Amino acid sequence: MKRKKKSTGFQFELFQEVSKTPFDRLFDIFKELITHTSGDFDEAMDWLEQLDNEYQLTDENYTLDDFVEDLKEKGYIKEELRPDGSHDNKITAKTERVIRKNALDQIFGQIRKKGSGHHKTKSSGLGDEHTGDLREFRFGDALENINVTESLKNAQVNHGFGNFELTEDDLIVEDTHHKAQMSTVLMIDISHSMILYGEDRITPAKKVAMALAELITTRYAKDTLDILVFGNDAWPIKIKDLPYLQVGPYHTNTVAGLQLAMDLLRRKRNTNKQIFMITDGKPSCLRMPDGSYYKNSNGLDPFIVDKCYQMAAQARKLHIPITTFMIAQDPYLQTFVDEFTRSNRGKAFYTGLDGLGEMIFHDYENNRKKRIR
Secondary structure (H helix, E strand, O other): OOEEEEOEEEEEOOOOOOOOOOHHHHHHHHHHHHOOOOHHHHHHHHHHHHHHHHHHEEOOOHHHHHHHHHHHHHHOOEEEEEEEOOOOEEHHHHHHHHHHHHHHHHHHHHHHHHHOOOOOOOOOEEOOOEEEEEEOOOOOOOOHEEEEHHHHHHHHHHHHOOOOOOOHHHOEEEEEEOOOOOEEEEEEEEOOHHHHHHHHOOHHHHHHHHHHHHHHHHHOOEHHHHEEEEEEEEEOOHHHOOOOOOOOOOOOOOOHHHHHHHHHHOOOOOOEEEEEEEEOOOOOEOOOOOEEEOOOOOOOOOOHHHHHHHHHHHHHHOOOEEEEEOOOOOOOHHHHHHHHHHHHEEEEEEEOOOHHHHHHHHHHHHHHEEEEE
């Protein structure tokens, strides 16, 4: 029901939900498909056509050809000339932004609906993010944090309704959190195991990265986010490249990823730094001083594992906590991650694909807020 105000009161009418246009309905599906296909427009449209055949998503009034034309007109795709003279449709930067926002809405929106509660808070006080908690005014509180409505109510209770009087003792302020600037590096495992056994693990990891990027750039502009991928080696990628991220025929060189992450964070001026690592497999590769690769996919190789522990301890000395999100349930891998986490004094989560985004976002929100008295 919705409430309609009249001069004499309120009149209630049945709420009519605004229906989506045919384009909007198809576009919601398209955003998911283009993420799963790593930005491949033709493959995404092939999937959309199959879904259309099965579920009758279109009709004679609005076809898939109409949808493609609308995508072009709205600036979501553009035609590029192939070497053979034919044309190819590619997604645009506008689509990349929409995909990131969609990922943010899917992941972070669910967290806000569920509310906080996974992390305990310590204290509150001077800051710039309101908590909703009220308390009496103290010397040094910022004037903009005074809650005028509650202060006026307090004054009326304390002094009555005759001659209005407002004193310092009547003032009520709203507690705030001090938001510390944070530099984050997100490491994403792109080894072949991320798509083994018929399970797509790279797409949820991409969604988390895109959502985190959108959150930081739109809500925490003073924070920094670097994203790197690691397989046999490690290299940084740009936010705009996230939709196109693919798994390769790689082993897992966790040490190379950690080395690059720490190199990136050393250059940051922020005091608060952290590393998030999303992986589903054991470390199985190292690059040797002569440029060759030492690889071993059978079990946990002590030589490789020890190097990982050394990197974790080095990050601890630099005051860089590492939070590991392990998308696996193998007991021997959990043993490795437990020891790795102890070496760094960081955190570890063993998670399925569904809860990955929620866990990372809870942790990011918790880590970046420093509460002081």
